[in-house]
Amino acid sequence: MPAPAVHCRYIGEWVATKHRWGLEGDQAEREALLRYAADCPNPNLAFERAS
Template identity: 85%
Template sequence: MTSDVTLVGVTARSNRQKSDQDPATWMPAPQVHCRYIGEWVATKHRWALAVDQAEREALLRYAASCPNANLSFERAS
């Protein structure tokens, strides 16, 4: 099963900056925060992945600035 938001094309520079960091330690440019955290959370739900406390706090902090965001996802089979 694939999802349009499982992979997002980015520049090599952006990919190097992010590395294996989660939203607790790295975020993309502010204008895409809402999309990024939406896709991050949807992917976590879809694959039933764990979220640590620092990551959860960061996601909630960033989500507070996205008041009209709707999130949908498909559970992986």
């Protein structure tokens, strides 16, 4: 298992990339991301929408 900071960063980048490109995830993906991110210190993400 990666260090918590790396784990949280990966989850954040995954979600930001999905939002940036307008990609959707299914319910199972959403539930897994929420479960894995529950212990992360900052649940807020910032991203720029792709042109």
